[in-house]
């Protein structure tokens with residue numbers, strides 16, 4: 159399945175040797191296909207797949223499951239074992255060395271891979287071309303589709319690599335999250351009856367597909383009117399997988415007191431509104447656990463820029479025509495999914511999917527690009543892009559390249575360093591980064607935890623004298639990713655508050671401190687990265703957590719940033735003391 163698209167990437171066996179690079183293209187397409195397997199399982203993140211082949215035969219495969227898990231290349235190398243010697247690795251996308259330890263590249267080099275075929279360069283400027291250079295400098299032959307390899311089949315393979323990471327590519331190019339507008343309409347173009355009643359237009363099968371689309375998104379946006387008319391839940395109910403947060407856009411805040419979206423026991427809701435709107439209602443929402451964010455003027459572009467800053471990759475718009483028209487007009491919608499049901503409702507005033515765009519001639523209509531049709535149950539799904547896929551070839555030089563051209567530009571210099579997603583610059587500071595730590599248990603025996611997040615989350619239940627709590631600790635410890643560990647712990651915390659250790663609030667900062675101290679002590683490259691930020695304020699730009707995170711506007715307490723700064727000064731103090739003592743010893 160392609161990222162945010164339901165249509166499968168069809169891996170046609172175009173291995174006909176008459177086509178130049180047919181075999182290479184075939185394997186890269188396979189890498190893109192498996193890369194997409196992770197979409198929807200955890201919070202949306204870039205999709206990486208790796209296929210290792212020798213003499214045309216696949217000997218190992220792997221895909222990145224979540225931000226903080228084992229890189230695709232490492233998994234493929236482990237699967238192929240000795241067969242890696244002299245083999246070719248196929249990657250849908252250049253690996254991103256977010257953590258300064260070149261894990262993916264060194265796995266390929268150490269395993270004896272001699273050639274690497276890469277679908278696209280990394281779209282993020284701070285990561286682009288680094289791994290390619292590293293592999294080439296290690297003597298590997300590196301061929302990039304569309305640059306070193308060119309042909310018709312190569313173009314098709316390149317397309318599949320672009321599509322599988324379309325959210326990241328659009329996000330990098332447009333500096334807003336990738337936005338998909340989805341709606342269900344009748345054959346006569348209505349999204350509800352004149353009364354506003356809309357359940358249901360599309361079939362069960364189509365609505366199941368919508369759950370999958372939701373699972374591939376960080377958040378779902380609706381307008382105030384949809385909340386008033388539909389009282390939606392906006393959850394992904396297809397069994398397991400990622401559940402996006404819900405965002406309501408309302409200028410008036412004239413919203414009902416009783417609404418499904420105010421139940422945040424299983425998934426958060428954020429209401430974005432205009433500054434000063436219904437202060438009492440804002441307080442009411444806050445008392446329900448709903449986050450309220452005020453904007454001077456509420457418009458779709460500012461809201462998307464805000465969520466971009468909060469690290470969101472992919473947004474699904476499930477609003478009515480009023481908000482949809484606003485979003486399209488401001489140029490932030492990248493893709494459309496229209497479910498068309500074979501039924502007619504009529505109604506002069508029945509709402510339609512897109513309101514006023516101010517166009518007067520049909521020649522002004524927006525043409526969809528790369529559209530496709532798919533029958534789902536009785537409905538037809540028409541999907542396509544509203545904006546062309548950005549060109550992945552590097553036009554903007556990377557930070558390194560800029561530095562090489564103009565050494566007066568200091569890379570990464572900033573008085574405030576924000577970090578959040580592991581693929582961000584300084585993403586290794588995130589608790590989700592894939593760095594296992596060894597920590598003593600209650601008996602002093604050292605245990606390995608897959609990430610700081612696993613350790614921190616499980617410790618909510620450590621020491622509680624109840625076998626159920628002990629089982630929870632083990633479950634969280636073996637969660638497949640830091641995201642899953644966090645999700646499991648938060649759910650258990652909500653559902654079984656009695657199993658959370660009584661002193662949790664008092665000890666949680668210390669638990670985190672110890673875990674971070676271990677992480678930044680045992681990985682020398684992380685320690686150097688932390689020390690390199692001396693003089694800058696570190697802020698975790700977490701979307702949900704105003705205790706550990708600082709928020710973009712400084713509204714959070716930023717305890718994670720504070721602890722990292724505390725550790726930084728402790729490490730700096732230690733290195734000063736040791737250099738002073740070696741100086742004294744001279």
Ligand SMILES: NC(=O)C1=CN([C@@H]2O[C@H](COP(=O)(O)OP(=O)(O)OC[C@H]3O[C@@H](n4cnc5c(N)ncnc54)[C@H](OP(=O)(O)O)[C@@H]3O)[C@@H](O)[C@H]2O)C=CC1
Pocket residue numbers: 340341342343348349350353354355356359380381382383384385387388407408409410411412413456457458476477478479480481482484509
């Ligand atoms: N079939 C389908 O796929 C869907 C059908 N529907 C149906 O559509 C109808 C609702 O459609 P519609 O009235 O268009 O509702 P919208 O979901 O588009 O909500 C419009 C509201 O969004 C809020 N808003 C906030 N910022 C903006 C902005 N910048 N521009 C525009 N609106 C903004 C305002 O809320 P406020 O007034 O609170 O300030 C406005 O009234 C319902 O009948 C619902 O059942 C809805 C979604 C999908």
Ligand SMILES: Nc1c(N[C@@H]2O[C@H](COP(=O)(O)O)[C@@H](O)[C@H]2O)[nH]c(=O)[nH]c1=O
Pocket residue numbers: 341342356357358359360364365368380384388389390391392393476477497
């Ligand atoms: N009516 C309609 C849709 N409506 C969308 O789904 C929302 C309800 O979601 P939930 O409460 O989670 O079931 C609703 O508010 C609107 O955004 N979607 C569709 O796929 N098909 C339909 O026929």
